[in-house]
Amino acid sequence: MKISIIIPVYNVAQYLRQSLDSVLSQSYNNIEIIIVNDGSTDDSLSICEEYLQKDERILLLNKANGGLSDARNFGLPKATGDYIWFVDSDDWIVANAIEILVANLSKMRCEVLGFSFINYFEDTHKFSDIAYSQSIGVTTGNDYILKSTFFFPSAWSHIYSRAFLEKHQLTFKVNQLHEDDYFNFGCFGRITSIAKIEDGLYYYRRRENSITTLASKENLLKRMNSYVSLLQLFEIINDIDKSFLLKKGNAYKRNLYELLNQYVLLETIPFAEKYSQVKALKPWLKGFKSEGTQFSHSKKNWLIKSSLQLNALLFLITLSLLKPNK
Structure with a gap:
């Protein structure tokens, strides 16, 4: 099973190495890393080019700045994996995250698989416990929402079948903040098989100077x-x-x-x-x-x-x- 990881990059030089290192050091190797440089004006591009020389699994795409949704959409047609994971370039993933995902996907063969995450608060340098940890067996997208103790609609906390995304021609709405909410609420009703595992596989960096603050x-x-x-x-x-x-x-x-x-x-x-x-x-x-x-x-x-x-x-x-x- 091949996993495509799409990483949009825009002016995140101070975080980028940690994010890329967490992906390249995964215990599961059958992956491709699609980095979309979204018109960065800091050192992000030079860091991407440095990592491009390190690992042949990396594909680097450059484009004019268009925002997170536009960058994700730009990378989607290049993905060749069975499943696609959208990872933000200021966050990072646990060392065996992809191995855990593949093991569960191999058993359940669902269109989408959800998992839990850990908050990292940049201002205090503290980590939360695993957030919204819950196990949900294979079900429909609508039932998944209803069974969730709290439905967190982030794209990075789910991994999607490429065939499912292509079948329904699903992309992210450009120039939309809360793009993950818009994307997932637009697609979850179409999901016929989705599950969730309790594992915390993703470190979500909460930044004080983010767009929502x-x-x-x-x-x-x-x-x-x-x-x-x-x-x-x-x-x-x-x-x-x-x-x-x-x-x-x-x-x-x-x-x-x-x-x-x-x-x-x-x-x-x-x-x-x-x-x-x-x-x-x-x-x-x-x-x-x-x-x-x-x-x-x-x-x-x-x-x-x-x-x-x-x-x-x-x-x-x-x-x-x-x-x-x-």
């Missing part, structure tokens, strides 16, 4: 648009349990609500842009409940809490925009 205007807009895209996707999904989608959708709305709060409070954003954004997001926050309170002008909500930090006109207009329709 920055609060600039541009970042907030990207993140809000990302959640709207996910909510739009949920409206057309018909192969995943509706009660799960409702619960998950409400979680996305909660995040959207909090991001909108941050956006409105940024002093550098003109009033007209705040007005427009609140108006645009009103339909997606309809019916949303925060801490048991209806998202309503008549309740104590984020606008009232922050009214002293907003000019009076913005407060009155946003309050009116968010007033529930009668």
